[in-house]
Amino acid sequence: SRRYTITLLPGDGIGPEVISVAKNVLELAGSLEGLEFGFKEMLMGGAALDVTGVPLPEETLTIAKQSDAVLLGAIGGYKWDNNEKHMKPETGLLQLRQGLKVFANLRPASVLPQLVDASTLKKEVAEGVDLMVVRELTGGIYFGKPRGFGTNEDGQEIGFNTEVYATYEIDRIARIAFETARKRRGRLCSVDKANVLEASMLWRKRVMAVASEYPDVELTHMYVDNAAMQLVRNPKQFDTIVTNNIFGDILSDEASMITGSIGMLASASLGKEGPGLFEPIHGSAPDIAGQDKANPLATILSAAMLLKYGLGEAKAAQRIETAVLDTLNRGFRTGDIYSAGNKLVGCKEMGKEVLKSVELKISVP
Numbered sequence: 274s275r276r277y278t279i280t281l282l283p284g285d286g287i288g289p290e291v292i293s294v295a296k297n298v299l300e301l302a303g304s305l306e307g308l309e310f311g312f313k314e315m316l317m318g319g320a321a322l323d324v325t326g327v328p329l330p331e332e333t334l335t336i337a338k339q340s341d342a343v344l345l346g347a348i349g350g351y352k353w354d355n356n357e358k359h360m361k362p363e364t365g366l367l368q369l370r371q372g373l374k375v376f377a378n379l380r381p382a383s384v385l386p387q388l389v390d391a392s393t394l395k396k397e398v399a400e401g402v403d404l405m406v407v408r409e410l411t412g413g414i415y416f417g418k419p420r421g422f423g424t425n426e427d428g429q430e431i432g433f434n435t436e437v438y439a440t441y442e443i444d445r446i447a448r449i450a451f452e453t454a455r456k457r458r459g460r461l462c463s464v465d466k467a468n469v470l471e472a473s474m475l476w477r478k479r480v481m482a483v484a485s486e487y488p489d490v491e492l493t494h495m496y497v498d499n500a501a502m503q504l505v506r507n508p509k510q511f512d513t514i515v516t517n518n519i520f521g522d523i524l525s526d527e528a529s530m531i532t533g534s535i536g537m538l539a540s541a542s543l544g545k546e547g548p549g550l551f552e553p554i555h556g557s558a559p560d561i562a563g564q565d566k567a568n569p570l571a572t573i574l575s576a577a578m579l580l581k582y583g584l585g586e587a588k589a590a591q592r593i594e595t596a597v598l599d600t601l602n603r604g605f606r607t608g609d610i611y612s613a614g615n616k617l618v619g620c621k622e623m624g625k626e627v628l629k630s631v632e633l634k635i636s637v638p
């Protein structure tokens with residue numbers, strides 16, 4: 274049997290709730306393919322701040338780097354919102370992404386036939402949507418320097434950040450995006466703000482240059498404001514989208530709602546080498562934390578991405594994906610995706626039903 278070490282970072286809010294469910298699903302689906310997991314649960318985010326005084330303890334990063342893959346719940350919450358920057362849970366997450374060098378963030382958004390009714394868009398608009406946002410994750414305005422607070426000529430307090438991209442950063446994310454599009458429907462839309470921002474002008478130039486290596490992929494460009502509009506006007510026009518860190522953050526939350534709920538969207542963050550980081554795109558949802566209301570499917574599907582992209586265990590990943598569909602087919606819904614006629618369940622019960630589905634579908638591929 275193959276053995277893997279997985280670092281679990283439950284984090285804050287609903288993080289621990291969705292991670293405990295996803296861990297069980299990962300373990301069961303893996304065991305059916307002869308996989309064995311050694312889990313290491315580590316502190317991260319607000320949970321780490323409270324115990325160690327920093328949002329990403331050195332030990333957490335070290336263990337994460339030594340493992341085969343990292344599964345993260347979510348971080349953040351009211352309690353730490355007014356902390357200084359280096360004491361924010363979010364800073365820990367950015368340090369983790371940078372520390373693991375996971376520059377490519379894949380965020381698939383597809384409207385499952387079972388959940389068409391959960392979308393806020395009209396059925397004919399939402400039906401059949403299947404897109405992938407490839408978000409650059411370790412550069413851009415999130416990390417650019419100079420940044421900080423200061424004073425301007427008028428004595429006014431200012432806060433400033435820098436959107437900056439180097440050629441190598443654009444080229445490597447563009448290649449991931451072209452490869453991704455090639456495995457999908459062969460269409461790539463690069464989203465930028467090249468009509469205004471220099472960083473976007475370089476982005477567009479480099480994406481066009483890299484395109485010459487992928488003559489089989491159809492490349493288009495779109496300004497981000499238009500892309501935000503097109504996503505709700507006609508999301509089916511998109512196959513693969515590649516964009517910078519901040520536009521990818523925003524557009525993927527928007528894309529999630531087309532699918533019914535942010536509680537459905539998984540993600541994989543990958544680098545050139547070393548373990549990948551897998552996390553739902555949603556946050557710690559402080560408004561529903563501790564109430565057993567969270568939808569665990571985004572984290573369960575992130576565990577499937579961990580198997581597929583992180584460990585190359587496509588069969589075990591398939592078991593999870595099939596089980597999620599089966600659970601939805603059997604009518605189970607958390608509040609965020611509930612519509613009349615279905616069975617309303619909490620986070621734990623949803624997890625139990627997915628486990629049942631994994632067991633029921635033992636013979637699947």
Ligand code: NAD
Nearest residue numbers: 347348349350536554555556557558559560561567568609
């Ligand atoms: P959020 O994604 O946590 O929540 C937005 C809304 O979606 C809330 O109403 C929430 O209840 C709902 N929601 C989110 N996930 C859900 C799920 N699985 N099931 C059901 N409903 C769900 O975004 P926010 O409120 O802007 O941020 C809350 C905190 O999370 C902040 O501290 C923020 O910085 C942090 N955050 C962390 C991550 C991460 O860890 N990767 C991502 C986004 C936000």
Ligand code: IPM
Nearest residue numbers: 349363364366367522554556
């Ligand atoms: C996400 C989150 C993070 C981001 C925050 C919490 C730092 O919104 O993973 O989408 O902006 O990348």
Ligand code: MN
Nearest residue numbers: 522523526554
């Ligand atoms: Mn986000």
